[in-house]
Amino acid sequence: MAENYELIVVGGGPAGMAAALEAEKDGVTKILLLERAETLGGILEQCIHTGFGLHYFGEELSGPEYADRFIVPTEQSSAIEVKLDTMVLEVTPGENAHQVLAINKTDGLLELNARAVILAMGCRERPRGALNIAGTRPAGVLSAGTAQKYVNMDGYLPGKEVVILGSGDIGLIMARRMTFEGAHVKMVCELMPYSSGLTRNIVQCLDDFDIPLKRSCTVVAIHGTERLEGVTIAKVDKNRRPVPGTEAFVPCDLLLLSVGLIPENELTRGAGIEIDPVTAGACVSQDRETKIPGVFACGNVLHVHDLVDYVTMESQLAGAGAAAYIQDRADKNPDYVGTHGKNGVRYVVPQRVNKHVTENVKLYFRVGQVYKNAVARLRAGETVLTQRKRARLAPGEMEDLTVTPEQLSLLPEGAELTIEVAEGK
Amino acid sequence: MTENYDVAVIGAGVIGTLIARSLSRYNLRVALLEKLHDVAQGTTKANSAIVHAGFDAKPGTFKAKYNVRGAAMMPELCQTLHVPYANNGALVLGFDDDDVPVLESLLERGRRNKVPGLRLIGKEELLAMEPNVNPCAVGALYAPSGGIVSPFDLAIAAAECAVANGVDFYRDFDVARINQHDTHFSIYSAAGKKRTAKLVVNAAGVHADDVAHLVGDDSFHISPRRGEYLLLDNTQAGVVNATIFQCPSDMGKGVLITPTVHHNILIGPSADDIDVKDDLSTTDPGLKGIQTTMRLSVPGYQIKDVITSFSGLRAHSNTGDFVLRPSLIDPRFIHAAGIESPGLSASPAIAAYVVKLFADVWEEELSEKTNWNPGRPKPLRIKELSREERREAIKKRPEYGRIVCRCETVSEGEIIDAIRAPAGARDMDGVKRRTRAGMGRCQAGFCGTKVLEILSRELQLPPQEITKFGAGSQILLGKTK
Amino acid sequence: MSERNFICVACPMGCELHVALDEKGGVAAVTGNNCKRGVAYAQAETTHPTRSFHSTVRVEGGNAPLVSVKSRAPVPKAMLMDCAKATRAAKAKAPIAIGDVLLADVCGTGIDLIATNRVS
The missing domain is CATH 1.10.10 (Arc Repressor Mutant, subunit A)
Incomplete structure (x- = not known):
């Protein structure tokens, strides 16, 4: 027998909790939050470093503290029912209600219905296989997040002499964590000529401990039969191909991979929801509604964020959007304008904006390379709607520009919003 | 501690485990000795996972005979053991006029090997069957009896069945010394453990010649031939339906692209003769090479969907054929060696033949168990x-x-x-x-x-x-x- | 007059600060900052650099083997590794609430290490 909810939220990390709480605030009273782990909080639980919440709370919190600010109200809420250790297997969109199939130890198979669904499954790390590194396949090659779980949650050290491939934030953070736990981090290799991590993380996680960051450098071979014995690194040219003759052997017993995050969109794809090939997340409108009415997506499942503060804010939009949908307050005849990145802007989220909105809409975007003294412009055709000068734009840092309801209402038929970046003189 | 057995099978790959399973049918004390920590750790874990139709092997060889026979046994065996198998057919592509006589000679060979249903097909039929193959292909040899199987699932299932039927499985038993006695062999592991057996089956894969040396038999030599593979995500499922070969070369049957029974796409292998028998490293040229070669067969597959790469070793024998016979030094020591491609396809038939060889040498009474279970419980998924x-x-x-x-x-x-x-x-x-x-x-x-x-x-x-x-x-x- | 360069870590902007030093090694002028936090950071980084510290402490009798901790305020940068050693030797008893002091005055810095998660 199918059980009915107004709203089902898939994922109990920062995105799912913020979305559910926002929906509750807007008057939704029957919400189910499904989380596959045994606790709420998602990946924040293992992110014990500080630096979370500067934007949203104006405080420097650790991951668990940031999560706790949402866990407490979620647990106390009378509108939100939480099921932990529960995996959603399928989301099937329907005309009047969407079906959610989930599974856990105590309820067995759950066949659920909801007016609206919010997808907040987060993201996962790219594995070694995706990189095609040659060599052997010994123990001692882990993704940085897996190592983070072992070290921060379980209290085990997966290696003592460490090389990190990829200078994404998790890799940088783990360089410092491994150092604090007594391991020797020999270097961080970055394929690109710049780091994809936040600058402050390079300073505080590498520079502070004299850990070299080798840019334009990669791991070309893995050595060791049972346990990792070392890696061969090499410089890469501007086409990211290893330069012959630059190879060097680095002895180590642990290789951590921090080579990118991928939104976890199996359920989204299974539901037939359109995916943006660049973000690898759903295409959404300003309230984070996918192309299927009543199905919303937010957080890292939509696009990979660098700061959880932005995840929270985005998820509140999704929660509010879902509430409006459930309460039949949503615009029945939206008039959408598409958004696009151009000239160095890789993507823009949301991918479309309803011209009938009554509040400002923030358009989030990422650039494809580092720009200095740059100007980011939002245009509609030849008209520049808004622009912002930035001393530095980097792929690792999400940016935003705002479009107003008035600007939207004045857009001619068939107009598109584009964001582009130009390097200043 | 010594334990005494009627027969010891050395090597728990697909050959060793299937032989142990077949022997478990009889009232015999059987030991399965594995050097590594699990079954299927050698050649079995990393190969093309193909049930070859059998058109490739030279007529009259063990390879030809047992490939066709094994391929015919495979569907039922897999059903009994609950091992995923699919009869997806195989195609050998021809790209120009030079390839046509090669395909014709393969067809002729296949007919002599009694491969069922083998025929040449034209471009139109090929593209109707496989819309994603290179439209430059002029035609293909089609083998409807070709199939795919999960080799490690097969070995795991066979070991499970064997152990459930009374076979003792010893992991980490690295056979280092064998003493021949009048009535039995004493087999010592590198760690000093001892098992005795009246008969020994040598199914030690790339190390089968080393094991033969332990009884003074140097009648064959195994050289490891490495093959590298790339595995694509199941998002690529459907890019090909059949197993797609190119025309064969001296080093092997050429690079293939095939679906796996687990709905991934597998491409490979490269072919390198190497010196070290445990060198399972992948190489940049190897992985790049198979990608390039594969573009010829199927130009449109998505390389960004690679989820892993690996390499496997084929146990290539200098005799050019499977070594399936009692040792010339001691007939109580039976070789099941040199099992390279089409070894997986032939494995059910090889196991049956080795049991026959065993029965020929076995001088005591050989009776079947009344409660032998040929299968295993179906794994719940x-x-x-x-x-x-x-x-x-x-x-x-x-x-x-x-x-x-x-x-x-x-x-x-x-x-x-x-x-x-x-x-x-x-x-x-x-x-x-x-x-x-x-x-x-x-x-x-x-x-x-x-x-x-x-x-x-x-x-x-x-x-x-x-x-x-x-x-x-x-x-x-x-x-x- | 000498100069030092820092990358400001007060927020994710990562401003490149140029600090002009006076004869005594003090800060004479700061440029490159986008907000006043940059000046404060440059002052601190020049005279007494500090960092937030975080790690874990082993828990006895709880539903988790470890609890995460952070320094209530930044500690001297030079003391980070000493703090790390101190947490490796420390033990805490469940139950633990967020904000509980688990290591008072860590390594004589005058700063407490407090729990950043709950353990029951």
Whole structure:
């Protein structure tokens, strides 16, 4: 027998909790939050470093503290029912209600219905296989997040002499964590000529401990039969191909991979929801509604964020959007304008904006390379709607520009919003 | 401690395990000795996973005879053992006029080998069957009896069946010395453990010649020939339906692209004769080479969907054929050696033949067990069950309701089953092969820590002692504090 | 007059600060900052650099083997590794609430290490 909810939220990390709480605030009273782990909080639980919440709370919190600010109200809420250790297997969109199939130890198979669904499954790390590194396949090659779980949650050290491939934030953070736990981090290799991590993380996680960051450098071979014995690194040219003759052997017993995050969109794809090939997340409108009415997506499942503060804010939009949908307050005849990145802007989220909105809409975007003294412009055709000068734009840092309801209402038929970046003189 | 057996099978690859299973039918004391920590750790774990139709092998060889016979036995064997198998057919592509006589000679060979249904097809029929193959192909040899199978599933299932029927399975038993006595052999492991057996079957894969040397037999030589492979995500499923070969070369049957029984796409292998018998490294030129070669067959596959690469060793014998005979030094020592391609395809027939060789030499009474079970319990796969079946399964064991591997939808219950099974999983790779937890696109990023926890609990070992694939491959090096 | 360069870590902007030093090694002028936090950071980084510290402490009798901790305020940068050693030796007893002091005055810095998660 199918059980009915107004709203089902898939994922109990920062995105799912913020979305559910926002929906509750807007008057939704029957919400189910499904989380596959045994606790709420998602990946924040293992992110014990500080630096979370500067934007949203104006405080420097650790991951668990940031999560706790949402866990407490979620647990106390009378509108939100939480099921932990529960995996959603399928989301099937329907005309009047969407079906959610989930599974856990105590309820067995759950066949659920909801007016609206919010997808907040987060993201996962790219594995070694995706990189095609040659060599052997010994123990001692882990993704940085897996190592983070072992070290921060379980209290085990997966290696003592460490090389990190990829200078994404998790890799940088783990360089410092491994150092604090007594391991020797020999270097961080970055394929690109710049780091994809936040600058402050390079300073505080590498520079502070004299850990070299080798840019334009990669791991070309893995050595060791049972346990990792070392890696061969090499410089890469501007086409990211290893330069012959630059190879060097680095002895180590642990290789951590921090080579990118991928939104976890199996359920989204299974539901037939359109995916943006660049973000690898759903295409959404300003309230984070996918192309299927009543199905919303937010957080890292939509696009990979660098700061959880932005995840929270985005998820509140999704929660509010879902509430409006459930309460039949949503615009029945939206008039959408598409958004696009151009000239160095890789993507823009949301991918479309309803011209009938009554509040400002923030358009989030990422650039494809580092720009200095740059100007980011939002245009509609030849008209520049808004622009912002930035001393530095980097792929690792999400940016935003705002479009107003008035600007939207004045857009001619068939107009598109584009964001582009130009390097200043 | 010594334990005495009627027969010892050395090597728990697909050949050794199937032989042990076949021997378990009789009232015999059988030991299966494996050098490594699990079954299927050598050639069996990394090959093309193909059931060849049998048109390639030279007529009159063991390879030709047992390939066709083994391929015919495979569907029923896989059904009995609940091993995934599919009869997807095979195609050898021809790209120009030079290839046509090659295809014709393959057809002729195949007919002499009694391969069923073999025929040449034109471009139109080819493209209708496989819309994604290179439209430059002029035609193909079509072998409808070709198939795909999971080789490690087959070995795991065979070992499970053998052990359930009374075979003793010894892991980490690296045979280092064999003493010949009048009535038996004494077999010592490198660690000094001893087992005795009246007869020995040598199914030691790339090390079969080394094992033969232990009884003074140097009648054949095995050289390892490495093949590298790339595995693509199941998002690429459907890019080809049949197994697609190019015209064969001296080094092997050429690079192929094939679906796997687990809905991935496999491409490879490269072919390198190498010196070291345990060198399973992949190389940049090897991986690049197969990608380039493969573009000729199927130009449009998505290389960004590679989820892993690996390499395997084929046990190439200098005799050019399978070595299936008693040792010339001592007839009680039976070789099942040099089993390179089409060894997997031939394995059911090889096992049957080796049991016949055994019976010829065995001087005591040979009686069949009355309660022999040729199969094994069907592994429960939550992913494949209907809703009603899932409900029932979780009622019986709540752990089936706890999904550990997200990519492949594998439950804790399935992992527990794999560990508790006869000849069950003892390490992370063992769990991965038996349940597919960690086989998916995140490659154990999320489930690795949980699988380690379950292994630690089930085996009652501290987490630091849990390995990836046996001694020395520990995942964790100690506590942080 | 000498100069030092820092990358400001007060927020994710990562401003490149140029600090002109006076004869005594003090800060004479700061440029490159986008907000006043940059000046404060440059002052601190020049005279007494500090960092937030975080790690874990082993828990006895709780539902988790470890609890995460952070320094209530930044500690001297030079003391980070000493703090790390101190947490490796420390133990805490469950139950633990967020904000509980688990290591008072860590390594004589005058700063407490407090729990950043709950353990029951």
